[in-house]
Amino acid sequence: MEPKTPKARRTRERLVHEAAQLFSVKGYFHTTVDDVLERASLTKGGFYAHFESKEDLARAVIDHALLVWIRKVADHVAQDGDARQQLRALFEGYRRYAVDRTFEGGCFFVNLATELDDQNEELRKLLDEAFAQFRGMVGVILDTGKAQGHFRADMPTEALAIAVVSYLTGTMMQAKASKDFSLFDRGNAAVVDLLSTFET
Amino acid sequence: MEPKTPKARRTRERLVHEAAQLFSVKGYFHTTVDDVLERASLTKGGFYAHFESKEDLARAVIDHALLVWIRKVADHVAQDGDARQQLRALFEGYRRYAVDRTFEGGCFFVNLATELDDQNEELRKLLDEAFAQFRGMVGVILDTGKAQGHFRADMPTEALAIAVVSYLTGTMMQAKASKDFSLFDRGNAAVVDLLSTFET
Numbered sequence: 001m002e003p004k005t006p007k008a009r010r011t012r013e014r015l016v017h018e019a020a021q022l023f024s025v026k027g028y029f030h031t032t033v034d035d036v037l038e039r040a041s042l043t044k045g046g047f048y049a050h051f052e053s054k055e056d057l058a059r060a061v062i063d064h065a066l067l068v069w070i071r072k073v074a075d076h077v078a079q080d081g082d083a084r085q086q087l088r089a090l091f092e093g094y095r096r097y098a099v100d101r102t103f104e105g106g107c108f109f110v111n112l113a114t115e116l117d118d119q120n121e122e123l124r125k126l127l128d129e130a131f132a133q134f135r136g137m138v139g140v141i142l143d144t145g146k147a148q149g150h151f152r153a154d155m156p157t158e159a160l161a162i163a164v165v166s167y168l169t170g171t172m173m174q175a176k177a178s179k180d181f182s183l184f185d186r187g188n189a190a191v192v193d194l195l196s197t198f199e200t
Numbered sequence: 201m202e203p204k205t206p207k208a209r210r211t212r213e214r215l216v217h218e219a220a221q222l223f224s225v226k227g228y229f230h231t232t233v234d235d236v237l238e239r240a241s242l243t244k245g246g247f248y249a250h251f252e253s254k255e256d257l258a259r260a261v262i263d264h265a266l267l268v269w270i271r272k273v274a275d276h277v278a279q280d281g282d283a284r285q286q287l288r289a290l291f292e293g294y295r296r297y298a299v300d301r302t303f304e305g306g307c308f309f310v311n312l313a314t315e316l317d318d319q320n321e322e323l324r325k326l327l328d329e330a331f332a333q334f335r336g337m338v339g340v341i342l343d344t345g346k347a348q349g350h351f352r353a354d355m356p357t358e359a360l361a362i363a364v365v366s367y368l369t370g371t372m373m374q375a376k377a378s379k380d381f382s383l384f385d386r387g388n389a390a391v392v393d394l395l396s397t398f399e400t
Contacts, residue, residue, distance in 0.1 A: 025318045025319070026318075026319065027227065027229065027230075027315055029227065029229065029230045030227075030229045030230065030319075104318075105317075105318050106314075106317070106318075110314060110373060111314050111315075113373060113376070113377040114306075114310060114311050114314040114315070114373055114376070115227055115311075115314070115315060117305075117306070117376040117377050117379075118225045118226075118304075118305050118376075119225070119226065119230075124377060124379075127377055128377045128378045128379075131374050131377055131378065132378070135374075156386075156389075156390050156393075158386065159386040159387055159389060159390035160390050162371065162374070162383050162386055162387040162390070163367055163371075163387045163390050163391050163394075165370065165374060166366070166367045166368075166369075166370030166371040166373075166374060166383075166387055167363055167366045167367045167370055168366075168370065169366075169370040169373055169374070170365065170366030170367055170368065170369040170370030170371075170373070171362065171363075171366040171370075173310060173313060173314055173366075173369055173370070173373070174331050174335075174362070174365060174366060174369070176313070176314070176317040176318075177313040177317050177324060177327055177328045177331055178328045178331065178332070179317075179324075179328075183362050183366075186356075186358065186359040186362055187359055187362040187363045187366055189356075189359060190356050190359035190360050190362070190363050191363050193356075194363075194394050194395075194397070195394075197394070197397050
């Protein structure tokens with residue numbers, strides 16, 4: 001259902017934005033359509049003009065969250081042409097995405113994937129695609145570095161892409177659990193140093 | 201409330217075991233006391249003879265999950281005295297903990313921490329303590345390796361302990377989301393190789 005007027009589009013955007021924040025904090029199952037409406041100051045009619053169901057809303061929220069993530073992390077990476085700097089910018093961009101509480105509940109994708117992996121096959125696949133894109137992005141940085149001659153040719157790019165995404169998302173989880181985002185400062189420094197052993 | 205008879209103790213253990221599995225799959229909020237009772241084939245009276253509330257049950261479940269984790273991962277590590285082998289055993293032990301579906305929903309601690317960090321301060325602290333213990337265990341392995349002369353003295357043990365726990369828990373999350381546990385094979389090999397650069 002595409003909104004027909006600018007006002008309808010703004011309403012839809014408000015629903016999606018507020019739902020992304022609520023899902024990230026309270027989880028998908030623990031958030032009701034009424035919670036979203038209350039936070040967006042809208043009525044039930046306002047919801048069903050835009051979405052058929054909470055699941056339909058969740059699909060739009062995943063698209064929205066991916067755009068937010070790209071704006072916050074991926075665009076930050078693209079500001080330098082040197083893959084070594086891009087890799088450092090990735091770690092710093094993800095740390096800022098965490099510290100700035102871009103999503104109030106931490107990483108939207110980590111939270112939703114952890115909750116839904118066993119419970120909603122369609123949404124699980126959409127979230128898995130987001131992680132696959134993230135791994136793909138890291139892989140492109142590493143392969144670019146090889147092509148530039150900045151990283152050694154024997155660097156196992158696919159395996160390291162898994163490791164980098166695991167490290168960043170795992171640190172988000174621990175930082176949230178401990179309420180201590182300085183885990184990112186200490187962890188990032190050690191991992192960036194380790195990865196620099198692949199620099200030529 | 202400590203059980204007074206062997207039968208009462210077995211009942212209590214059954215409730216805790218089934219709740220750990222349910223919480224890991226469905227989450228804490230999405231699991232009801234009735235769900236636990238149904239899975240354990242018990243009546244409501246049988247529950248309240250042992251626990252005051254679902255939150256009270258959750259505290260016992262976290263203790264239980266920690267014992268399960270130690271039996272599966274930590275004990276595996278302690279079988280070798282050489283810290284270099286202990287570190288490798290840690291990666292392999294965690295991979296098996298994941299692949300064997302020790303908890304049906306993946307890592308009990310990752311799932312519960314991700315869900316509860318913003319929503320239940322007391323349980324968040326208990327889960328954070330579990331991660332702090334995990335980081336502490338990795339730190340002890342690395343420091344032991346230094347004392348044995350197997351790891352370089354300039355190895356940043358605390359920061360690497362954060363990184364290793366982040367990597368393992370993040371891989372669990374991605375493997376569950378993608379339903380592909382071979383992520384552990386590829387990721388572990390790359391990370392173990394990277395860490396071996398600290399061997400003397």
